[in-house]
Amino acid sequence: MNIRTKLILNCMGIVLVILLAMYAYLDYSLKRDIGERITDELTVQAHLTRELLLEKLPNTFSYEVVDSFVDRLGTASDINLTLIGHDGIVWGDTQRDGQQLRNMDNHLNRPEVREALAGRFGVIDRYDETGAIWFRYLALPLIREGELIGVSRVALPMKDIDSVVGKSRWILLLAICAGLVFAILLNIITTNVTTRPIRDLTQATKSLATGELNSRVSAAASGHYGELSNHFNQMADRIEMQIHEISRERNLRDSILSKMVEAVLLIDSQFAITYANSAAIAMLNFPVHYQALSLVEIISDPGLKHLLRQVTDTEKAGYAEITLVGTTERETEVIVVPVADEYLVSLHDVSQLRTLERIRSDFVANVAHEMRVPLTSIHGYAETLLNGALEDTGANERFVEKILQQSARLSQLVSDLLDLSQLESGEVKLELRPFEIDEFQDTILALFEPVFEEASLRFEWRIPGHLPIVMADKQLMGQVLANLIENAIKYTPAGGSITISAEANESEVIVHVGDTGIGIPTEAIPRIFERFYRVDKGRSREMGGTGLGLAIAKHILLQHNGRIWVDSSAGEGSVFHFALPLQRRFSVTEQIAQLSQKDEAESLAPPEMDGGK
Numbered sequence: 001m002n003i004r005t006k007l008i009l010n011c012m013g014i015v016l017v018i019l020l021a022m023y024a025y026l027d028y029s030l031k032r033d034i035g036e037r038i039t040d041e042l043t044v045q046a047h048l049t050r051e052l053l054l055e056k057l058p059n060t061f062s063y064e065v066v067d068s069f070v071d072r073l074g075t076a077s078d079i080n081l082t083l084i085g086h087d088g089i090v091w092g093d094t095q096r097d098g099q100q101l102r103n104m105d106n107h108l109n110r111p112e113v114r115e116a117l118a119g120r121f122g123v124i125d126r127y128d129e130t131g132a133i134w135f136r137y138l139a140l141p142l143i144r145e146g147e148l149i150g151v152s153r154v155a156l157p158m159k160d161i162d163s164v165v166g167k168s169r170w171i172l173l174l175a176i177c178a179g180l181v182f183a184i185l186l187n188i189i190t191t192n193v194t195t196r197p198i199r200d201l202t203q204a205t206k207s208l209a210t211g212e213l214n215s216r217v218s219a220a221a222s223g224h225y226g227e228l229s230n231h232f233n234q235m236a237d238r239i240e241m242q243i244h245e246i247s248r249e250r251n252l253r254d255s256i257l258s259k260m261v262e263a264v265l266l267i268d269s270q271f272a273i274t275y276a277n278s279a280a281i282a283m284l285n286f287p288v289h290y291q292a293l294s295l296v297e298i299i300s301d302p303g304l305k306h307l308l309r310q311v312t313d314t315e316k317a318g319y320a321e322i323t324l325v326g327t328t329e330r331e332t333e334v335i336v337v338p339v340a341d342e343y344l345v346s347l348h349d350v351s352q353l354r355t356l357e358r359i360r361s362d363f364v365a366n367v368a369h370e371m372r373v374p375l376t377s378i379h380g381y382a383e384t385l386l387n388g389a390l391e392d393t394g395a396n397e398r399f400v401e402k403i404l405q406q407s408a409r410l411s412q413l414v415s416d417l418l419d420l421s422q423l424e425s426g427e428v429k430l431e432l433r434p435f436e437i438d439e440f441q442d443t444i445l446a447l448f449e450p451v452f453e454e455a456s457l458r459f460e461w462r463i464p465g466h467l468p469i470v471m472a473d474k475q476l477m478g479q480v481l482a483n484l485i486e487n488a489i490k491y492t493p494a495g496g497s498i499t500i501s502a503e504a505n506e507s508e509v510i511v512h513v514g515d516t517g518i519g520i521p522t523e524a525i526p527r528i529f530e531r532f533y534r535v536d537k538g539r540s541r542e543m544g545g546t547g548l549g550l551a552i553a554k555h556i557l558l559q560h561n562g563r564i565w566v567d568s569s570a571g572e573g574s575v576f577h578f579a580l581p582l583q584r585r586f587s588v589t590e591q592i593a594q595l596s597q598k599d600e601a602e603s604l605a606p607p608e609m610d611g612g613k
């Protein structure tokens, strides 16, 4: 039941009680007034009839005389008149005649008669069984010459009073009903007006509770309601502001967490996941409904379990490194920090970092190892020379040559390492200029023709002359080409052949260096471009290789946004390919402009060719 209905009912209850009380009082006073009026009328009539009776009645009563007089008097004054002797015998009555009159009870015991016999004014209301009606009786003593001769009694039927009172009662009831209806209407209107601010406030509060943050009440009301409305509006403003602030912060937090590379989770003290960012979902391959799943069930690693127990027991941040087993094994750093009632778990994939660390330490070990071999050898020959071989004319020259050979190897190693480190660190500044691959032909032939002859190898240069011009560092590209040819010479037995060819497609120029040599076992192919990786270490060293040539070539191509790869299998020769990207197709005018730029560059700096390793 709302406040308006309550107020209306309360008010109606009060109005009803007041109207009923009024009705009861008016009904009572109406009855009393009419009764008094009847009594007054009766009194007047009683006195009149008494006077007439006293005047006309004989001293000795007889039924015939008294009754006929009483009847006439009653009819003339239109009242019920009874004449009773001082002994209670009824001598005359307007209602009864003859035998009926004679059979009437003695009236000595009637209260009004007794009163009148006692010389007083006797009035009484009595129900008449015969007529089934209430009568008001008024009796007066008949005193003639000081002697009580009887009692004169007049009576009026009360039905007149009842009909008058009944009529008035209806009018009263109608007035009450009209009053009630009017009161209800008035009440509804006033309640409506007075409770409007409260209803508005209730509605606004309901809306606010259901999340309509812009719900406000009009500040038109004055007095207490106005103050209440103002307070409500201020409160709603503050709630709206705070909720906006909270949701802004939550959105910010969510977007930061969702964009984080690290996997971040929140877990409760039972290790059940309450939040996971997208990186965590992707990393741990969660089911869609991960909430309430236990983290230790998803990652069943004893190290993690131990860490979580330790952090939940001590409430101090903890760190561990675990291996996540999935499609691949990932080394993962886990940091657990207590946050409020929960624990923030961050997982960071450090596999790459660890691999890099391993590569770096392997590299240092490899460099040390590669240097030790020539150094030991130099040291050995020098010692042998000092220990007397210097005098041995047959051996000393050979030993010194060996020392020279090993120091050249050492210097080659150092220069390769320097090249590699400069390429890796991006320190090498590429001198990009336009040229055609075909231009290397003369330099390559001049450099390697004697070697091919000495090694009994056939050499074919099949690079067409119309390939698109590439934009690259010509010296570095010459180094790559020379290195691949050197390797082909090294790993191709006498009688074999080496072929250089090239082609172009929409986006790049691809150069192929093929040989019919020993080839590379399939399992070694993915590692062939790693630093110091050699299929056969002994053979490579024997050939004076450092194991860095292909790694340098790969980095030179990476610097040019190009690529290098190999097709080979053991015993069937190898084909090394490298590709240089064409930035875009050039128009004829652009090609002419490039060619003239090329000529200009060549006139300034004649083509150089690093002889490789």
Ligand code: ADP
Pocket (backbone or CB within 6 Å): 487, 488, 491, 515, 517, 518, 519, 520, 528, 533, 534, 535, 536, 540, 541, 544, 545, 546, 547, 548, 549, 550, 551, 574
């Ligand atoms: P190296 O100085 O040992 O030649 P590279 O980096 O140039 O070092 O080559 C790495 C390894 O790749 C070599 O040791 C060799 O085992 C293999 N390799 C390179 N080129 C060829 C080739 N043309 N045929 C067979 N094996 C090759």
